[in-house]
Amino acid sequence: MSSLTEVDGSKYEGGGAIIRIATALSAITKKGCHIFNIRRGRKKPGLAPQHLLGLQALAQLCNGRLEGGFLGSEEIKFFPGENYRDRISINIQTAGSITLVLQALIPPLLFAPQPVKINFNGGATDTFFSPSIDHFRYCFLKILEKMGAKVEISIIKRGYYPEGGAKVSVITYPSRLKPIILTERGEFKKILAISGAAEVLRKKKVAERQLAGVREVLGKLNLPIEERMEYYHTDCPGSQICLIAEFENTKIGTDNLGKLGKRAEDVGKEAALELLKEQKAGACPHTKVGVGACLDKHLADQILVFMALAKGKSSVTVSEITNHCKTNIWVIEKFLDGKFEVNPVRKLIQFKHSKSI
Numbered sequence: 187m188s189s190l191t192e193v194d195g196s197k198y199e200g201g202g203a204i205i206r207i208a209t210a211l212s213a214i215t216k217k218g219c220h221i222f223n224i225r226r227g228r229k230k231p232g233l234a235p236q237h238l239l240g241l242q243a244l245a246q247l248c249n250g251r252l253e254g255g256f257l258g259s260e261e262i263k264f265f266p267g268e269n270y271r272d273r274i275s276i277n278i279q280t281a282g283s284i285t286l287v288l289q290a291l292i293p294p295l296l297f298a299p300q301p302v303k304i305n306f307n308g309g310a311t312d313t314f315f316s317p318s319i320d321h322f323r324y325c326f327l328k329i330l331e332k333m334g335a336k337v338e339i340s341i342i343k344r345g346y347y348p349e350g351g352a353k354v355s356v357i358t359y360p361s362r363l364k365p366i367i368l369t370e371r372g373e374f375k376k377i378l379a380i381s382g383a384a385e386v387l388r389k390k391k392v393a394e395r396q397l398a399g400v401r402e403v404l405g406k407l408n409l410p411i412e413e414r415m416e417y418y419h420t421d422c423p424g425s426q427i428c429l430i431a432e433f434e435n436t437k438i439g440t441d442n443l444g445k446l447g448k449r450a451e452d453v454g455k456e457a458a459l460e461l462l463k464e465q466k467a468g469a470c471p472h473t474k475v476g477v478g479a480c481l482d483k484h485l486a487d488q489i490l491v492f493m494a495l496a497k498g499k500s501s502v503t504v505s506e507i508t509n510h511c512k513t514n515i516w517v518i519e520k521f522l523d524g525k526f527e528v529n530p531v532r533k534l535i536q537f538k539h540s541k542s543i
Contacts, residue, residue, distance in 0.1 A: 278309030283316035301475035346424025365498035371435025383425035399454025467505030
């Protein structure tokens with residue numbers, strides 16, 4: 187084993203993304219990593235249950251070794267294994283985010299020699315401070331498909347905060363990632379609006395009212411909207427809405443969660459207003475529809491690691507160069523031989539390898 191790659195966990199945004207990306211790239215490159223100052227600037231520094239769960243799952247998948255893996259730990263060492271298991275079960279006792287765990291697992295599993303099946307028992311499909319499962323499926327994975335990746339997600343049971351209780355099955359396939367060029371949206375097609383809520387909220391018509399809030403904002407623009415609505419049997423009340431603007435070359439999404447004391451109509455309105463904000467990002471006022479940024483601000487930081495893992499030069503325009511983006515770029519360049527170029531005026535991010543992975 188070569189010397190460990192040193193990663194300061196308090197750098198830039200200083201959150202859990204540093205842990206997820208560093209250990210994922212450690213597994214791919216077979217370089218051990220040492221992460222210190224984990225979440226140093228946070229109210230509760232160190233590993234939270236969410237981060238520890240992801241680390242343990244990755245170590246299990248690649249037969250790796252984790253040192254310092256305990257709650258509150260501000261320093262870990264991760265030593266990747268040489269072989270991948272073909273299936274594991276991940277048990278989440280809390281309402282931890284399933285999509286955040288997947289962010290750490292998917293990059294290395296695309297390089298596994300065989301398909302890998304992951305069964306999630308517990309956790310949340312839709313919770314705060316993480317991508318909803320619908321944004322993950324209909325935006326992130328669709329862009330990843332354009333790069334040659336294949337990931338299948340089956341939702342058996344939804345889970346909301348605070349109880350969790352979700353059941354999700356994921357299958358990843360060995361993939362040869364291709365570089366991506368996403369600098370033009372192309373023609374606008376439609377907006378897909380997915381509204382869902384726990385079965386106990388059916389009488390209050392929460393899912394319908396969330397869609398009504400979307401129509402109140404977007405209906406004035408006479409845009410084609412495809413609506414999907416569903417109620418689920420869950421362990422606790424909750425609701426979610428996801429809006430995806432589909433263009434010829436890309437998909438841009440926003441999502442929002444129901445919250446105790448917030449009107450369902452407002453949940454939908456907030457998601458719609460955020461989508462309009464994303465639509466305008468990067469577009470000049472005198473240009474036609476479809477000229478703006480190709481990736482929404484949440485998808486922008488998620489796709490960077492795959493741009494760096496694909497051979498060749500990738501280029502994307504993003505609605506916002508967030509602190510998450512800057513953090514992820516910093517971590518990625520520690521592990522991979524290549525360089526990101528960021529044009530803050532054009533909101534253009536490019537990556538070019540100096541040699542193959």
